[in-house]
Amino acid sequence: MIKILIVDDEEPIANLIRMNLMRQGYNCTCAYDGQQAADLLEKNPFDLVLLDIMLPKFDGYDLLAFIRPMGIPVIFLTAKSDVNDRVKGLKLGAEDYIVKPFEIVELLARIEVVLRRYNKTQSFIQCYDVLIDLEARDVIQNGQHIVLTRKEFDLLVLFAQNPNTALFRESMFERIWETDYVGETRTLDSHVQRLRRKLGWQDRIKTVHKIGYKLEIPEEET
Numbered sequence: 001m002i003k004i005l006i007v008d009d010e011e012p013i014a015n016l017i018r019m020n021l022m023r024q025g026y027n028c029t030c031a032y033d034g035q036q037a038a039d040l041l042e043k044n045p046f047d048l049v050l051l052d053i054m055l056p057k058f059d060g061y062d063l064l065a066f067i068r069p070m071g072i073p074v075i076f077l078t079a080k081s082d083v084n085d086r087v088k089g090l091k092l093g094a095e096d097y098i099v100k101p102f103e104i105v106e107l108l109a110r111i112e113v114v115l116r117r118y119n120k121t122q123s124f125i126q127c128y129d130v131l132i133d134l135e136a137r138d139v140i141q142n143g144q145h146i147v148l149t150r151k152e153f154d155l156l157v158l159f160a161q162n163p164n165t166a167l168f169r170e171s172m173f174e175r176i177w178e179t180d181y182v183g184e185t186r187t188l189d190s191h192v193q194r195l196r197r198k199l200g201w202q203d204r205i206k207t208v209h210k211i212g213y214k215l216e217i218p219e220e221e222t
Contacts, residue, residue, distance in 0.1 A: 001027045002120060003045065004111075007037040007063065008052040008077065013100075017050065017077075020104045021111075023163050023217070025125040034058040038066055046072055047120045048111065051094075053078040053085070061092060068093050073114050077102070108161075127160040127217070130199060141199060151176055152195045159205060159215035169212040 004026050008014040011032055018028040029044070031037035035057035041049075049067060051074050053060035064074055075096040076089045089097045095114045098107060115121055125132040131140045137153055139146040148156065154176045158167065170181040173188050192213055196202045206214045 001025065001124065002047045002115065003027045003029070005029050005031060005037065005040060005044075005046045005049045007031045007034070007049060007055065007060070009033055009055050010052075017104075017107070021108075024108060024161055026111075032056075034060070034063045037063055041067065041070065041072075047118075048072065048114060049074045050077050050107075050111075051075065053080050053089070061088070064089075064092050064094060073118050075110060075114060077107075105162075125157070125160045127163070127215075128201075128204065130156075130160075132157060132160055146198055148195070148198065149191075151191050152198070155191055155195055156199075159213070163215050163217040166208045166214045167212045172212055 002025075004021060006014050006017050006021075006028055008017070008030070009032050011030075014030040014032065018030055021028045029040060029046075031040055033056040037049075037051075037055075040046075049072055051060045051063060051067075053076060055063070060076060060078070067074055073095045074093070075098060076094045077098050077100060078085070078089075079100045081099045086097045095117070096110050098110060112121075121134075123133065123135050125134065129142050130146075132138075133140070134157065137150075139148055139153065139156065155172070158172065158175065169185055169188055173179075173181045173185075176188075176191075192205060196205050201215075204216055206216055208214050
């Protein structure tokens with residue numbers, strides 16, 4: 001499982017990022033100052049660090065210098081939006097630089113890009129009682145293998161990667177079938193119905209009126 005260290009002195013922000021990343025199957029740890037982060041890095045292996053610049057004890061630039069010899073990729077997450085700060089962060093060795101506030105979907109996309117660059121990819125997603133093996137394209141529910149078609153598997157991954165998010169039929173169709181949406185929904189709807197049936201998720205994959213579908217996951221499941 002991919003291990004990510006989130007370093008941000010604003011605890012609500014760090015914990016919100018952690019919650020969202022854990023929904024995607026990442027193993028996340030939070031540090032709220034530079035010293036705490038350095039201590040964690042010395043004692044634990046991490047695959048990626050999400051790093052704020054303005055931190056107590058010592059700042060993100062100093063921490064980046066500490067991290068670089070470890071070979072761990074770093075993405076800056078910071079309110080410092082000046083172009084000089086961006087340039088400085090990238091020149092010091094950060095893989096990316098994201099300015100707050102940002103959308104979690106953008107952060108997830110950038111994380112995936114950096115992990116692919118370092119040949120570190122997420123292999124599993126846990127969702128309710130279902131374990132999704134992304135590499136083997138296998139689905140296990142309560143110890144039993146669930147047989148899904150290619151499109152059903154791709155739909156399940158799409159739902160699992162976007163929990164509690166209303167997904168538009170048009171964008172779902174275009175992503176799963178890799179072709180332009182032409183206004184016909186029966187194919188998509190029938191695949192969603194079969195996926196619900198196979199997993200027993202009739203009450204979990206919700207129909208969103210005039211929009212599409214949403215996988216609902218209560219907070220206690222995340």
